[in-house]
Amino acid sequence: MSKSLSQLVSSKAVAEVELWISKYPAEQKQSAVMAALRIVQDENGGYLNRELMDGVAGFLDMPFIAVYEVASFYSMYEHNPVGKYKICVCNSISCMINGSEKIIDYLEKKFGIGVGEVTKDGRFSIKEVECLGACVGAPMMMIGKEYYEDLTPEKIDIIIDGLK
Amino acid sequence: MSDASTVTIEIDGKTLEVKAGVMLIDIADDANIDIPRFCYHRHLTIAANCRMCLVDVENAPKPLPACATPVMDGMKVHTKSARAIAAQKATMEFLLINHPLDCPICDQGGECELQDVAMAYGGDVSRYTEGKRVVKDKDIGPLISTDLTRCIHCTRCIRFGEEIAGLRELGATGRGENMQIGTYIEHAVSSELSGNVIDLCPVGALTAKPSRYSARAWELNQYPSIAAHDCIGSHLSVHTFRSDTNRIVPIENSEINECWLSDRDRFSYKGLTSRDRLLKPMIKMDGQWRETDWQTALEKTFAAMQDTIRNYGADQIGVLASPNSTLEELYLLKKLTSNIDCFNFDHRLRQLDFSHQDQAPMIPTLGSSITDLESLDSVLLIGSNISKEQPMLGIRLRKAQKKGAKICQINHRVYDLRMPCEVGIAAHYRNLVLELAAVAKALNIDSSLLPHAANTLFVQAQILEKHSQIAEILKNGEKSHVILGNQAISSPYYSLVEIFARAIATSCNCLFGYLTDGANATGAWLTGAIPHRDYNGASQKTAGLNAQSMLEQPRNLYLLHNIEIDYDCADPVTALSAVASSDFVVCMTPYVSSDMQNYADILLPISPYLETSGTFINIEGRVQTFAGASKLKNSEARPAWKIIRVLGNYFDIDGFEFNSSKEILEEIERTIGEFKGDNTATITEATALADKEDVIYRCSEVNMYHSDSIVRRSEPLQNTPEAKEDRIHINADLAKKLNLERATQVLVKHGNKTIAMHLAIDDTVANDCAWTSFATATSKKLGPMYGVIELEAD
Numbered sequence: 001m002s003k004s005l006s007q008l009v010s011s012k013a014v015a016e017v018e019l020w021i022s023k024y025p026a027e028q029k030q031s032a033v034m035a036a037l038r039i040v041q042d043e044n045g046g047y048l049n050r051e052l053m054d055g056v057a058g059f060l061d062m063p064f065i066a067v068y069e070v071a072s073f074y075s076m077y078e079h080n081p082v083g084k085y086k087i088c089v090c091n092s093i094s095c096m097i098n099g100s101e102k103i104i105d106y107l108e109k110k111f112g113i114g115v116g117e118v119t120k121d122g123r124f125s126i127k128e129v130e131c132l133g134a135c136v137g138a139p140m141m142m143i144g145k146e147y148y149e150d151l152t153p154e155k156i157d158i159i160i161d162g163l164k
Numbered sequence: 165m166s167d168a169s170t171v172t173i174e175i176d177g178k179t180l181e182v183k184a185g186v187m188l189i190d191i192a193d194d195a196n197i198d199i200p201r202f203c204y205h206r207h208l209t210i211a212a213n214c215r216m217c218l219v220d221v222e223n224a225p226k227p228l229p230a231c232a233t234p235v236m237d238g239m240k241v242h243t244k245s246a247r248a249i250a251a252q253k254a255t256m257e258f259l260l261i262n263h264p265l266d267c268p269i270c271d272q273g274g275e276c277e278l279q280d281v282a283m284a285y286g287g288d289v290s291r292y293t294e295g296k297r298v299v300k301d302k303d304i305g306p307l308i309s310t311d312l313t314r315c316i317h318c319t320r321c322i323r324f325g326e327e328i329a330g331l332r333e334l335g336a337t338g339r340g341e342n343m344q345i346g347t348y349i350e351h352a353v354s355s356e357l358s359g360n361v362i363d364l365c366p367v368g369a370l371t372a373k374p375s376r377y378s379a380r381a382w383e384l385n386q387y388p389s390i391a392a393h394d395c396i397g398s399h400l401s402v403h404t405f406r407s408d409t410n411r412i413v414p415i416e417n418s419e420i421n422e423c424w425l426s427d428r429d430r431f432s433y434k435g436l437t438s439r440d441r442l443l444k445p446m447i448k449m450d451g452q453w454r455e456t457d458w459q460t461a462l463e464k465t466f467a468a469m470q471d472t473i474r475n476y477g478a479d480q481i482g483v484l485a486s487p488n489s490t491l492e493e494l495y496l497l498k499k500l501t502s503n504i505d506c507f508n509f510d511h512r513l514r515q516l517d518f519s520h521q522d523q524a525p526m527i528p529t530l531g532s533s534i535t536d537l538e539s540l541d542s543v544l545l546i547g548s549n550i551s552k553e554q555p556m557l558g559i560r561l562r563k564a565q566k567k568g569a570k571i572c573q574i575n576h577r578v579y580d581l582r583m584p585c586e587v588g589i590a591a592h593y594r595n596l597v598l599e600l601a602a603v604a605k606a607l608n609i610d611s612s613l614l615p616h617a618a619n620t621l622f623v624q625a626q627i628l629e630k631h632s633q634i635a636e637i638l639k640n641g642e643k644s645h646v647i648l649g650n651q652a653i654s655s656p657y658y659s660l661v662e663i664f665a666r667a668i669a670t671s672c673n674c675l676f677g678y679l680t681d682g683a684n685a686t687g688a689w690l691t692g693a694i695p696h697r698d699y700n701g702a703s704q705k706t707a708g709l710n711a712q713s714m715l716e717q718p719r720n721l722y723l724l725h726n727i728e729i730d731y732d733c734a735d736p737v738t739a740l741s742a743v744a745s746s747d748f749v750v751c752m753t754p755y756v757s758s759d760m761q762n763y764a765d766i767l768l769p770i771s772p773y774l775e776t777s778g779t780f781i782n783i784e785g786r787v788q789t790f791a792g793a794s795k796l797k798n799s800e801a802r803p804a805w806k807i808i809r810v811l812g813n814y815f816d817i818d819g820f821e822f823n824s825s826k827e828i829l830e831e832i833e834r835t836i837g838e839f840k841g842d843n844t845a846t847i848t849e850a851t852a853l854a855d856k857e858d859v860i861y862r863c864s865e866v867n868m869y870h871s872d873s874i875v876r877r878s879e880p881l882q883n884t885p886e887a888k889e890d891r892i893h894i895n896a897d898l899a900k901k902l903n904l905e906r907a908t909q910v911l912v913k914h915g916n917k918t919i920a921m922h923l924a925i926d927d928t929v930a931n932d933c934a935w936t937s938f939a940t941a942t943s944k945k946l947g948p949m950y951g952v953i954e955l956e957a958d
Contacts, residue, residue: 050349063326065335068348072337 002054002064005040009055013043017059029060033070036060037077046086047078075129083118083125085163088142091128094135103139104128106153110160124160171237176244182235189217189230192243199243200252200281202259202366203318204231207423208327214259214318216281218251219243227251249285256285259316262297263367270314272368274381278316299344304334305352306883307359307427309376315345315369321361328424329357330551330562330582345369352885355582356555356868359430363413363423372411374434374880379405387793388415390780391429392488392683392773393875396420396534396556397782398429402774402793409433409774409794419535420782426555427884428868428875433774435877436796440755442769443799453761458800462807465766466814468748469504472721478506482719484711484733485693486726487511487682488872489804490778491787492828494684494693496808496820497725503817507695507708508719511688513727514650514681514734514866516948517658518710520849526701527689529841530783531677532645538563541641542586544634544674545573546600546665548649551582552868552886554679554783558582570637574599576651576863577893577928577935587633592861592933593655593950597853600664601625606635609671615848618663635672644674650681651865654734656950659850666847676843680783682872687781690839691832700836715742725752725804726770728873730759731939735948737917752804755873769801772874776803777825785841789829857952860898862914863930864938864949871939890942893926893935894955902955913954914947920958 006014017036024031033056040052048071057067071077078086087107091100104115107126111119118125134140137149148159171184175197182191187210192199203214212232219230222240227247242248260282267273299312319336322345326332333353336343347353362372384403391398398421403411412433414425445461446453472480483501485494494511501509512518530537537543537560551558562583565571570586573579574596578588591599601618602625611622638644646669652661669676680686692699695708709717715738722743733739743749743763751764754772770776775796779789792803805825812820822828869887870876881887892912899905910923912934921942929935936942938949947953 063332063335065332065337065348068337069335072348073339 002058003051005055005059007055008052009040009043013039014059017056021060030062030066033060033062033067034074037067037071041077046082046084047080049079080116081118081122082127084123085143086125086127088127088129088132090130090132090134090138090140090142092131094131095139098138100139103141103151103153103156106156110156171235171239173235173237173239173241175241184236185234187231188219188228188233188235188239188241191235192230192241197243199230200256200285201231202277202281202316203320205320205323205364208320208323208364211319211323214316215255216252216259218248218255220245220248220251252285253287256282257287257291260286260290261292262313263316264296264313266311266314269377270311270368271309271371271376272314272365276368277366297341302346302350303352304347304350305354305358305885306880307373307431308353308362309371309373310346310369311371312345312369314367316367317343317345318366319345320364320366321345321370324357324361324364325355328360328559328562329355330558331355333358334361354885356427356552356886357424357559359427360414360424374431375411379410384410387791389774389790389793390683390788391421391425392780393428393432393871394426394554394556395680395683395685395783396554397683397780397786397788398425398556400425400429402433404794407795407797409436419533420786421556422559424556424559428555428871428881431880432875432878434879434881435874436772436774436794438755438877438879440757440877441796441799442753442756442767442801443796445769445800446756446767448761448765453767458802461766461768462810462814465750465768466811468721468750468765469723469811472748473504473506476720478504479508479708480720481506481508481723482709482714482721483509483723484513484714484725484727484729485509485511485688486732486872487513487680487685487688488773489684489688489693489726490776490825491684491687491691491781491832492778492825493725493804493808494688495691495699495828495832496805496812496822498692498699499819500808500812500815500817502692502698502704503812504815507704507706508714509693509708510695510711510714511682511685511693512711513732514654514949515658515710516654516656516712516734516950517851518712519851520659520662520847521694521696521710523845523847523849524689525843525845527686527781527785527839527841528678528680528783529686529785529843530647530679531675531843533784534560537561537645538567540564540569540643540645542570542637542644543572544603544638544644544646544665544668545571545575545581546646546648546661547575547596547652547655548573548647548679549575549579549581549651549865550647550649550679551579553650553866557679570641572634572637574603574634576865576930576933577926579928586637587630589630589634590928590930590933592930593657593863594853594856594861595930596655597621597657597660597664598625599631600661600668602627602631603634604664604667604671606631607639607668607671609667614663614667615850617850617852618660618667621660621853638668638672638674641672641674644672646672646674646676647679648677649679651863653678653680654864654949657851657853659847660853663847663850666845678783678843681866683782684780686783686785686841687779690781690836700839715739718742718745720746721748721750722746723750723752724764726754726772726873728753728755728757728760728876729763730944731870731876732872736944737915737947740944752807753873754801755877768807769799770804770807771801775801776805778803778805779825779829785839789826858932859952860894860932860934860955862912862934862936862946862949862951862953864936864943866939867937870937876939889937890940891922891924891937892955893924893929894933895927895929895931896925898929898932898934899923899925904955904957907957909958911956911958912946913956914951917946919945
């Protein structure tokens with residue numbers, strides 16, 4: 001039997017999920033699935049595992065597979081450990097034309113890791129993402145909730161140095 | 165539907181008057197206009213994701229999917245116009261981009277919807293030169309094999325799980341190019357209906373594992389037949405390759421199984437080729453088994469029966485027949501036994517309480533048609549795990565539930581019925597009676613009509629919230645149904661359960677019905693395969709012993725028809741010791757087991773289901789005849805009716821001159837004539853309820869994949885997690901009381917038997933109740949299905 005959500009995450013996180021459930025009609029609890037997954041992912045250091053997804057399913061009265069479908073569909077849900085700073089580099093058309101491949105190469109060399117990998121100290125991971133809607137500042141990347149635009153290797157060094 | 169519901173549309177120049185709001189594809193299907201499709205299935209919701217059914221609708225800016233376009237007045241549709249064909253061909257090209265060209269090794273080849281549609285709409289040369297996607301196959305259990313590279317993402321299998329089976333196990337994970345059908349976390353699917361996705365899959369992504377790579381669709385012969393493992397009688401088609409059964413698929417029948425089939429009915433055929441099959445008549449001489457010819461075997465059988473009659477009287481013969489026996493077999497057995505004045509003949513092998521048998525209705529029936537279950541407003545299931553015991557009825561109730569019906573259950577465990585349950589009460593077999601008494605009390609029934617044994621319980625009954633809820637639900641439903649399931653019928657307090665169930669049904673004006681064990685219990689009652697009545701419910705000069713008494717008071721000679729006494733009887737331990745202590749045991753059986761070799765003296769090989777012809781009467785009272793389909797090589801097995809006929813001839817009984825099972829059926833029709841599936845009865849006889857004690861009550865459910873000898877030998881079914889369920893389940897409270905919270909194995913003492921079993925802590929189980937799965941290798945070592953047991957840590 002899978003563990004209940006309250007055994008897996010803090011009571012604060014459970015309360016937050018409940019807040020999201022309360023925003024939807026009582027019989028449509030599953031509407032809160034995306035928010036719930038985000039909350040438990042944040043609490044778990046940025047990635048999900050089977051136990052957490054099962055916990056969310058149990059909490060929202062959903063079949064397990066329905067939660068796996070959501071969690072595997074959206075790119076913001078991670079299924080493997082990520083760095084404290086998840087560097088999401090846009091590699092869609094506008095950024096690509098403006099040299100996002102070079103940005104990715106630079107990041108890979110700088111940290112000695114490939115896309116989808118985490119640095120040994122656990123601080124950084126690189127992820128290629130689709131268009132984040134900031135084409136005007138291409139090439140761009142997102143770290144946490146911040147957008148960084150018009151990237152150059154020099155600018156990246158400054159940004160990274162500025163992270164705690 | 166309102167009046168203004170007809171509209172006039174035109175499809176391909178054909179003017180049609182049709183109901184408004186219906187989808188275009190349904191109209192076209194009814195009018196025999198062909199529209200290609202993959203994701204559309206008339207029993208599933210509309211997904212409109214394959215885009216294959218795009219048609220050209222005048223004034224629409226783009227081609228529209230026929231499956232998701234409701235008809236409107238004046239609509240003009242072209243399914244073969246240049247625009248429609250171009251859209252369909254383009255869709256086809258996209259679908260084929262990633263589809264492998266492995267038709268020559270694909271089991272679906274020759275009956276593949278993708279192949280068929282590609283013949284009509286596909287290009288002959290692929291313009292796609294990039295790499296194709298490859299998807300890793302998943303292991304989803306012993307029944308379904310997966311080749312997911314072939315999947316075209318129609319999602320029929322997913323919708324089936326959610327909408328029909330009520331259990332969502334398959335899903336589409338990932339997205340875009342990476343979307344995959346599967347369980348995500350690899351596990352065997354557990355639905356009792358899972359095999360239907362094989363039929364639904366329009367390509368070869370999901371195919372039948374047991375028949376994988378064994379024959380091509382065009383090499384098979386097909387024979388219609390009737391399913392033999394539950395009281396529904398689903399229609400099926402037996403596909404044979406040479407003379408072997410290669411696979412079984414459903415035949416559509418809207419009144420019974422629609423287009424579905426349970427996994428048990430679909431895959432049981434694998435048991436027919438088990439190594440346990442008895443190929444020749446065998447006889448035990450000086451403790452050694454020898455093969456013999458039919459004549460010797462039958463003469464010996466006759467001589468043994470005659471000896472018993474001469475020396476001890478016909479009353480010393482006991483005849484037990486499987487409820488899966490055909491009408492013809494049971495009719496002849498009744499004719500044979502009553503002519504030699506033996507009335508110890510019964511088919512109710514899994515019954516323990518017979519106290520009210522004289523008042524039982526002539527035949528047990530559902531009390532309504534199967535289709536009518538869909539329109540119920542409320543249902544009370546008593547002692548029934550309907551979704552597993554009669555999966556086809558589970559589908560109907562699920563439909564009713566979706567339309568708003570309220571489902572209540574009073575069971576030993578609150579079963580997962582694959583649908584939301586309004587009220588679920590768990591009670592062990594003694595308390596189950598009290599729970600029913602409380603519901604009856606909440607309904608304020610006239611207790612003066614209750615017999616004494618029930619009345620005292622009624623007076624003591626305490627009405628709780630849950631009882632009033634059930635009472636309200638049944639009362640408020642315009643069309644309600646009280647159903648006694650297999651577990652109610654095998655309860656040691658069956659009589660009391662039935663008295664209260666009937667009282668509840670009468671007071672709410674509900675339908676009342678039974679769900680019986682095996683495929684032909686209704687037919688067995690009708691033909692008099694019971695010790696106390698003759699054909700058609702007529703009285704007979706004396707009553708014989710019922711199935712349980714016949715074993716509790718061992719007979720000198722037993723004639724066992726199509727049963728394994730240690731699995732098919734409610735009390736395997738008593739049954740085994742009864743046959744062991746008797747002088748002579750004749751087994752008419754398709755299989756031989758080592759236990760059978762110990763207790764039997766003569767083994768007569770009979771043709772099992774699918775190899776013989778006959779008739780079953782289903783729980784609605786529907787008479788369904790079938791012919792044999794396959795034959796086992798090198799087997800001398802004969803249809804059982806022929807064996808009984810020869811015995812009748814040896815006894816020189818008139819009217820045993822049959823040349824076919826059809827002739828027997830004709831005689832049955834003449835003798836019995838029309839019969840009514842009327843469940844009306846007044847029950848006053850009852851077994852008194854034992855006093856309350858602080859003990860553990862064992863309750864059992866026949867494991868759906870151990871229900872009869874064929875199913876028990878079907879390897880794919882035996883490899884499912886369900887078949888392997890062999891633990892003793894208790895709830896956390898009881899575990900705490902017994903200090904078993906951390907135990908994984910326990911010693912179970914039932915009567916004078918003690919065995920070790922794995923423990924499962926399961927809060928669906930009633931208080932002070934230990935639930936076990938029955939008719940398994942473990943359960944046969946314990947006492948009866950129900951009884952007081954002791955538990956301690958191992």
